[in-house]
Amino acid sequence: MTDRLVISLAQINPVVGDVRGNLARIRAARAEAGAADLVVFPELCLSGYPPEDLVLKPFFLESVEQAVAELAAETADGPALLVGAPWRQDGRTYNAILLLDGGKVEAARFKVELPNYGVFDEKRVFSAGPLPGPVNLRGVRIGVPICEDIWIPDVVECLEESGAELIVALNASPFEHDKAERRMNTVLSHVVESGLPFIYLNQVGGQDELVFDGGSFAIGADRSLRVQLPRFEERIVSTVWTRGDTGWACEEAERAEPADGLEAIYRAMVLGLRDYIGKNGFPGVLIGLSGGIDSALSAAVAVDAVGADKVHCVMMPSPYTSKESLEDAAECARLLGCRLDEISIEPAMQAFDAMLKPLFDGRPTDITEENIQSRARGVTLMALSNKFGPMVLSTGNKSEVSVGYATLYGDMCGGYSVLKDVYKTTVFALSRWRNQMRPAGSMGPEGRVMPERVIAKPPSAELRPDQKDEDSLPPYEALDDILNCLVEQDLGLSDIVARGHEPETVAKVWRLLDRAEYKRRQAPPGVKITSRSFGRDRRYPITNAAVGMLS
Incomplete structure (x- = not known):
């Protein structure tokens, strides 16, 4: 069990359908992260988001699985990865987060709440996963809800009850002119209710009509803002976490002033x-x-x-x-x-x-x-x-x-x-x-x-x-x-x-x-x-x- 974790936040700009290109982006971010213990990436970063009906094509899923196998093998030494990808299991396809560590796929967690409103139609191509427990990274239990999962109470509540020590939410959340404040308030409510520190990682970039604005951040268990990445820019930032008597705390890192209005x-x-x-x-x-x-x-x-x-x-x-x-x-x-x-x-x-x-x-x-x-x-x-x-x-x-x-x-x-x-x-x-x-x-x-x-x-x-x-x-x-x-x-x-x-x-x-x-x-x-x-x-x-x- 470790009492110190370096977690790098990779706020990157994937391209939908460009699995090999996205693999290269992930590798470059992992290299830039240096001596991190864990590098975390946005929702479905290997396929790009939203992949829409590409997910229905077996050749596309096979290319994603090949890329995951290559990435997993590369974690035999160096940092572990939390990577978003469409993932097939037991005859179903899920919107998944994969923990890659020690040269293999160490764990997989599946999105529970599939959005089916507005620009979202994930129920068309994905199966909903069960309520998840945390993943175990070198003795640390990390909850990994996926985007929409944090907009309902059940998933974070389940993770906290299952022994999670830290929440890392991976997102592909599109820009709307008043959305940043709603994200922050949603995360704060989870911190208050669970007592757990929270990392919110969002992708950045344009995809057809959607723009993903980044703006990733981390909130301590004491509700203080510890990290704030800029909006509309790619950024790789390392955060340092230490375990104390009251749980995990994050050293203050980059605090960009986010664009608004x-x-x-x-x-x-x-x-x-x-x-x-x-x-x-x-x-x-x-x-x-x-x-x-x-x-x-x-x-x-x-x-x-x-x-x-x-x-x-x-x-x-x-x-x-x-x-x-x-x-x-x-x-x-x-x-x-x-x-x-x-x-x-x-x-x-x-x-x-x-x-x-x-x-x-x-x-x-x-x-x-x-x-x-x-x-x-x-x-x-x-x-x-x-x-x-x-x-x-x-x-x-x-x-x-x-x-x-x-x-x-x-x-x-x-x-x-x-x-x-x-x-x-x-x-x-x-x-x-x-x-x-x-x-x-x-x-x-x-x-x-x-x-x-x-x-x-x-x-x-x-x-x-x-x-x-x-x-x-x-x-x-x-x-x-x-x-x-x-x-x-x-x-x-x-x-x-x-x-x-x-x-x-x-x-x-x-x-x-x-x-x-x-x-x-x-x-x-x-x-x-x-x-x-x-x-x-x-x-x-x-x-x-x-x-x-x-x-």
Whole structure:
């Protein structure tokens, strides 16, 4: 039995499906940890999280098992490992934590509480494990709950009753703008109830629409914060634990100040885009820079994510594009240091007018012609993407996509969207923030990244003379509050009206939200920021008559 343990926390960025690459990351982290007794890694770090239906493929599970065998053999000397992996046993597949020590798989523990809500559907591919006992590492009994297991009382309670001396929870917990505090409070409640010190290890990195923000930490049995790793960064940190009369205590180690508020949202957008580009092998991004705030903020995030040399902006003016928009787009590109080209869509508009004239003759101009402009821009961007390789970055925000104020195959086209889960009011706040601050890890410039006029001027799609967004929509402050009530909170009409909104406005927004479902199903993926993003988080039928109940 030992009275001293060095436990290294490996807050790493795995890649889903890249078993050999993840194996290399684990080996590198183990080497960096040096003389540790134990190195702990995030949930399903060998497969990447979430592996989804890859888990149903026998060849994939075989590759994971081979990697585990190699890692286990390497623990004949040096530190033991706690590694997350999908694991087959007795004809079932589990979300498992494996203790690798002494050259073998010393113990396996399986996730009990499989999440099946929001973005999670683990019950689709995994079997639930039994309530676990602790694993034994050189005479120390360590409880290893897996992510969702700590959000219910039973698992930690069972571990404490089974003699655990220390809890090490391994997680792949996605970012949401207010989640860090909830994690900390959840862990603190377990410390209070069990009397045991607690390590919370979380992975970092982007995976499709999810961003994992790291922010791993350790709490002593006395409820003090002993370790705090940064958010949105990979980090390997060693912690020193000693056994005393009252149990295990952790020496204070790194105490990073975690990003929160607007900084956390912005950094989640940067990390999500950076990893989507990098992990999918795109050479860069292509952005339609309109002179408006959405494309300006998207361009700033892109430059901060991958550097100005990998961001190509294109201004595509029409006869309705203002001189101010041309100037603002040029100034944005100058401030960011990225390339800007100008391609007029007027010849395309004229060609479509001539092509459609036999059928459209005698009918008044309406939204059809506005959508043709947007789609001409989409075709132009996709042509450039096909020819030169960069991914088109869509620039629509959550407010617009919610109510269908966006054009299918036009401004909605693209491979990814950093604003997909960001309401317009938050777009304004993030733009002001980025003009004042340059977050850690950013590749973009210090100082302003867009002209103040871009933030101050009334938003407009500029598809007809003197057009303003608020000609078609409620003011964004009201619209965003109503949408938050409908999307994130599932409130009813009377509850939303009680917040001070007109019943007719709420009913209108509800109808627009419902009718735009078919558009959102065809939208590109984008960074999840809120508790309920469009896509896997919120699943509504396209054919849906429930909105008629408002009448």
